[in-house]
Amino acid sequence: MYFQKYIRNIRKILSYKLFTGLVFSVLGLLLFSILYSNVKPETYDMELFSVADKTIRSPKTIEDEVKTAEEQNKAADEVEDVYVYKKEVAQNRILLLTSIFDFVNEVNHEESKKKKVEEKSKAEKDKLVLLKSKLTADVTEDVTESISDQTLIQLLEADPGELEKARNILISNVEALMNGKIREDQVNKVSSALIDRIRSAGMEKDVEKASIELGEYAIIANEVYDPRLTEERKQHAMDEVEPVKILQGQIVVQEGHLIDRDIYRQLDTLGLLKSKPTIKPFIGLAIFVLLLIGALYVPFTKLNEPEEKKLNYLLLLGIVFVGAIIVMKIISLMEGLEQYNIAYLFPAAMAPMLIRIMINERFALLMSIILASCGSVVFHDGISGTIDVEIALYILFSGLAGIMFLSDKSERFNLLRAGLLVSIVNILLIFFLQFIGSGQITNMEYLYFIINGAVSGIFSAVLTMGILPFLEAGFGILSTMRLIELSNPNHPLLKKILIEAPGTYHHSVMVANLAESACEAIGGNGLLARVGAYYHDLGKTKRPHFFIENQMNMENPHDKLDPATSKDIIIAHATDGAAELKKYKMPKEIVDIAEQHHGTTLLKFFYYKAVEMINDVEESEYRYPGPKPQSIEAAVISLADCVEAAVRSLKQPTPDTIKSLVDSIVQDRLLDGQLSECDITFKQLELVKTTFCETLSGIFHSRIEYPGNKEQKVM
Template identity: 55%
Template structure:
């Protein structure tokens, strides 16, 4: 395992280089492309025109059939009837024309009367001789008042009848004729209906009480007046045809639609549709591969941006990247293996995929946000890999199943940091799997047998349990290989039954109590500044493990014992006290404890000076070297190590006070922090002055709560006095 860890460390160091980091993502891209290549490769059909289909063929996608669309639109245009417009003004024009003819005839009569009166007035003889115009002359007079066209179109018999009638008869004839014309021409009269309309006018006039000649003239005038008043409107007709064509929805060959059933003849139309959807001569089509490359590019770009923006130490970020790559490739490998079993026609074989595995492992080892992101990516990849037997390239049911299953496991673990909870998360994921499958079965109103329900129930259960079992089995491997101190690992290390903690409790109970107090102080201070409070707590539990080698040499363990330092020279006492740091580091390394815990044990004293023994040595030898009384270090490299070191000094100092008051506690804490700053013990960690102030305030508040004054109970006081 150590050799494997060394290999991972070498690879992680390579990832510090931008070239190798990009190469790493390219490898991920190649893995994804290789896994999904066959699933997006266009299906090639060896089909000829007028052959018999060997299987039922469905459309792989939705495509518009432009030829059928245009055909339907042409049919819609052809079904539109021609638009004819009624010219209402024609009726009034013809009525006015006939009225003017009758008016002209009345004018002729008036002129003849006026002429007679004039002749009578001018005659000298008695009786006067009056010359009346002949009928032909009156006709001539009437024609002169009309247009040449009207004069030409009407017969002289009509004009003769008009000029021979008196004005009263003309008025009656005019009214009858105009009424008949208006009645007929208010209705539509097409070119074919003109003669019928003329006959209707004739029918209305011929039974009138007019004289024979006048009735004939009125009929002729009525027939003459009736003309076509309905005409073809090309613009309106074209507009209706355009609207009819636009109302036709495009004809589409829908995804999953059956183009030809097994055993049916492939005629020209079916052959055209097969070619249209890309099932013929598609061996040269690169569009699916381009689409796959674009999809993979989106996935890799989002992952690269995520890791690039991750707020972690570069070394830790590269470890996370390598760890993610291994988990991701493992998940893709499992997806591919299961997808290859689709050739056996097992229904919904993809539901066996342990979808929650990657999500739970990344949640535990790296980050919840990345776990959710990975779940989405795996859902997309799964929908591509399990597209056998579905229309189109994506199996949305499988994608939804993977996404919900993974999210179920992640969310259950969000506040559950014990390894024993992983199995419960797997069971919860199995329940989510079952509910998701039921939803996917019921949404399309499908009909399933009891055997199928049982099969789906088993797949859901196996997927959830397998996710938990694989997570439990793989976690120790990844934690040991990458030296990762996960939340679950830290909680396990904080268990009082851990062998090292039991060793401290049994061999150095005072140190154990001191470590617990330091843990409480350090955790609250770290959480106040946004550091890892749990790491500070666990590190505090083990920071003084080295004291178990010589527990009686440390004051917290000297209850009812003499102080052995009273019999030792200061330099010897100092070396024993200082040795607990290196002894503790060696013990932790021997037990393969995480490096973060070892670093806290090594760095919690930094290079501070053992002032008591140093000043005691100065009294005996003024030339004593100060470095001989300093801890070997190194100084605190992280916020957690620095806070644990401050909390360790503060707890020991406050515990030594006989009557700790809030003011005294606050003064002591500030003095210890100031000494650490002045001695340069916090120079190598990334604590800011603002955070140091927050740590100081938090430690003071916590200590005030621990060492608050208590009231004396009267009965207890009385018993003490009596004793």
């Protein structure tokens, strides 16, 4: 209660949004602080070319990009240049030589037809010009730039027979040599072979000289370098290289060994040097914390509850969550003990079960997921910056088991049953994780696993039972389990009603039956309605005989009292009951029902009696002080209280009379504005009336006379 008052005082200073933002910010900072040491990389004060004073292992698996690049370059260098053989080159060179000889013959033939005899030098010049013009115009390659004028003149002046011989020898030899693969660096060698063949053919010197120049011009490379294909093969070879990795747990440097450049670079890559710290793990942790806080924030904003209740839920979630993380952290600090994998001792089902009992199943599932995520960081096998997926699965499924095995209508004792079932699930999970890894497990390790799993489940239940009362009292949250305890007939207040006001007790039980059925029909909290109905008339125990249900074989004391006094006594039972409930530190919801179940209704009997005695009477003086019902449950109990008393007063209740009476009472309350401050709809009111009629017909069936046979009564 003191905690609630403290929160209310803070709420008076801060707005709802500001207070919510403050809580989420504090929660995020706490989570970051707790997980900080689990992601903080261990760094070493190492200098280049110094001697390592301890053996250092890699805290994570990471690619050595420098080594990988070296291996890729090595693989690319081993790829030979790619050459492509072009068969058409030989054919093109033969055609080129053929064209040259054809043009030479054509020019000689044209010049021989000229009738006028010209000087020899002028004739040679004209033929050379004509030949060059033809070679330039009709040959794809401008050969005149590569073949000298002297060679062309020698061809033009050669004997036709000698020219034909040179043609055949040159073309046949060029074709023979060009049919083989010739690279750029082999052109000179092939050209030399062609020259030897030409010289051995026995041609005239001038023709031989011209043929040699033509042959050297014709011989070119037909197997050429392909840069694109070469690059593709080099890239393929580089892609085939497996990345060089520094594996988690791998020894980077042995104690006493020299730290050379390669080792120093690896230490730098791993972020293990104090001189070059990395902030990446902290950025990663900040992102992780933001995701977790966001996972809590989104469903919290969608929660359809009053602001004060939402804040209670938020603080409860935060305290349970941080408490679970602290327990997780404490257990992780004990990993240095000899016990095998002490992480399995963590009571993973505790927080989800607490949230399941006090809030709802949705947030309990969310809590399991978030705790599993945090557990993967906290329990990292002693290597900073890593996560443990196995322990994450263990925490997740252990929490889910706790939620599933926790019955909605469980008593506290049944928490132990849920804990035992969670223990079994824990043990099965541990064995699954070990067996799937094909690990060698000793008998002692089997024993450790069984003990850890069992202790985790049972400890979860015990902690839940121990913490629950403090959270319920501190946050004023009325859980299902607390309601079940309050419904126990042995509760001191219920025994007080039964002993001091037995008629009121019976009336309260009847109202509870009506209210529970109606609330469940419209989606309200049926259990809260039942328990609230049990206690709603507690104030009548102060003066029980002034209420008609407790007046057995006695005169009505109101007959001897004036209306004002009777009114004060009757009205006081609502405030007296609320005061008594507060004295016993009963939940606020129960106190509100006792205080609100009559709203501001008018005590009509005493009011009209007073009017008859005194004309000038204020109606407001004969009304209950209120407040009007604020919740669906309080509204339903208010209607059920009036309906049950009215139907009980009927001498011969029938289904029709009950329905008529229920309709009248509900209509009267609506017109009086008694339901104006709660979120109950007309559709829900129709369901409430229908449920009342069905329940009352079942209760009073033995007294109902059915049409057609008034003498017959159902037993």
